[in-house]
Amino acid sequence: MKRPSSGDKPLVLTQGDPAGVGILTTLNAWPVLRESRHLALYLRGDTKVFQDTARRFSCKTPIVEIGHPDEACVAFRDGLPIIPSGETLDITPGKADPRSAAGIITSIKQAVGDVWDGHASAVVTNPISKNLLYAAGFKFPGHTEFLAHLAGELTNGPAPLPIMMLVGGGLKVALATIHIPLMTVAAHLTQDLLHEVCEITVDALKHDFGVETPVLGVCGLNPHAGEAGTIGSEDEDVIVPVIEQFKARGLSVVGPRPGDTIFHESLNGAYDGVVAMYHDQGLIPVKTLDIWGGVNVTLGLPFVRTSPDHGTGYDAAAQGKVRCESLISAIKLAKSMAQNRSKQT
Numbered sequence: 001m002k003r004p005s006s007g008d009k010p011l012v013l014t015q016g017d018p019a020g021v022g023i024l025t026t027l028n029a030w031p032v033l034r035e036s037r038h039l040a041l042y043l044r045g046d047t048k049v050f051q052d053t054a055r056r057f058s059c060k061t062p063i064v065e066i067g068h069p070d071e072a073c074v075a076f077r078d079g080l081p082i083i084p085s086g087e088t089l090d091i092t093p094g095k096a097d098p099r100s101a102a103g104i105i106t107s108i109k110q111a112v113g114d115v116w117d118g119h120a121s122a123v124v125t126n127p128i129s130k131n132l133l134y135a136a137g138f139k140f141p142g143h144t145e146f147l148a149h150l151a152g153e154l155t156n157g158p159a160p161l162p163i164m165m166l167v168g169g170g171l172k173v174a175l176a177t178i179h180i181p182l183m184t185v186a187a188h189l190t191q192d193l194l195h196e197v198c199e200i201t202v203d204a205l206k207h208d209f210g211v212e213t214p215v216l217g218v219c220g221l222n223p224h225a226g227e228a229g230t231i232g233s234e235d236e237d238v239i240v241p242v243i244e245q246f247k248a249r250g251l252s253v254v255g256p257r258p259g260d261t262i263f264h265e266s267l268n269g270a271y272d273g274v275v276a277m278y279h280d281q282g283l284i285p286v287k288t289l290d291i292w293g294g295v296n297v298t299l300g301l302p303f304v305r306t307s308p309d310h311g312t313g314y315d316a317a318a319q320g321k322v323r324c325e326s327l328i329s330a331i332k333l334a335k336s337m338a339q340n341r342s343k344q345t
């Protein structure tokens with residue numbers, strides 16, 4: 001699958017939910033980032049929403065409408081560059097508006113198209129409200145699966161398996177399963193799935209994070225990683241055989257390790273990354289350690305994508321009291337990953 005290799009191009013941000021925190025966090029991130037060397041970005045979205053929000057909360061960030069991504073590097077020094085994505089709405093911060101669903105999706109599609117066409121080096125997505133999009137007929141659990149679908153369309157092939165990874169607090173944690181009910185996790189955990197998740201994660205640690213010989217820790221599913229098969233069978237029947245396959249290839253994959261100690265071990269340098277078996281098993285440690293600096297990364301795509309680790313935060317958006325550290329971390333990580341990836345091609 002072709003990988004765009006345009007590490008020196010600007011980053012493209014999606015607008016996200018126009019009533020969510022993404023608007024003001026993006027406006028507040030600009031003065032922090034504008035002096036960063038070798039970094040430029042632009043956004044695909046509704047200029048009016050950014051102008052209205054800046055005015056409402058007395059934000060001084062200038063907004064610079066541009067017509068093409070190639071204008072972003074110069075424009076970024078003077079303000080937040082925005083390419084209008086076509087939808088214009090009167091939005092009240094914190095008040096979700098179902099009419100915004102189309103524009104949210106359009107912005108994501110345009111941003112992915114820019115990266116695929118080589119005009120941008122990575123996509124950074126602002127938060128969306130899943131239930132608002134579901135109500136509008138959105139058929140995907142979230143960005144992660146939608147971006148994989150778009151990648152399949154772009155490559156005229158099957159959608160790649162997207163892996164959600166949370167980076168923060170000194171941890172890199174990839175998930176074997178994502179937005180599925182907890183009671184169905186065991187049924188979803190097959191050797192084939194876990195093998196592909198580990199393969200993609202090892203590849204990303206090498207090519208996106210620049211780890212030459214990564215060590216991957218794999219979390220058990222059951223307490224005490226199944227206690228040698230006496231507390232559930234998945235650890236022995238599914239996880240152990242997969243790890244044995246990687247070891248047979250000379251790759252450093254360790255486990256299954258108990259979920260209550262693997263993150264401590266990783267923080268102490270035992271692993272460059274961890275694979276957790278389900279959403280909260282992996283996200284709780286990262287968000288507990290670093291809720292404001294954590295970054296959501298999608299692995300397995302033919303382009304780099306990061307996102308803040310928080311959601312639309314409607315209550316914070318309504319008050320205009322938002323924190324932009326997670327967005328800034330997502331932007332900086334996207335830049336670093338795109339540069340590492342472009343060195344590989």
Ligand SMILES: NC(=O)c1ccc[n+]([C@@H]2O[C@H](COP(=O)([O-])OP(=O)(O)OC[C@H]3O[C@@H](n4cnc5c(N)ncnc54)[C@H](O)[C@@H]3O)[C@@H](O)[C@H]2O)c1
Nearest residue numbers: 021127128129130131307309310311312313315316322323
């Ligand atoms: N990256 C994403 O797109 C993403 C991530 C998580 C959740 N979501 C979606 O967002 C919606 C709301 O989810 P939620 O309420 O569970 O989580 P949330 O992160 O939106 O909010 C949790 C709490 O954190 C606060 N908060 C969030 N971001 C903030 C910021 N930048 N500054 C200050 N305070 C902030 C919120 O106001 C709220 O009190 C849901 O539809 C969910 O699916 C999206």
Ligand SMILES: N[C@H](C(=O)O)[C@H](O)COP(=O)(O)O
Nearest residue numbers: 142143144145296307309310
């Ligand atoms: N679980 C994700 C997080 O906490 O960041 C969130 O739902 C975002 O998912 P998508 O990136 O697939 O929208």
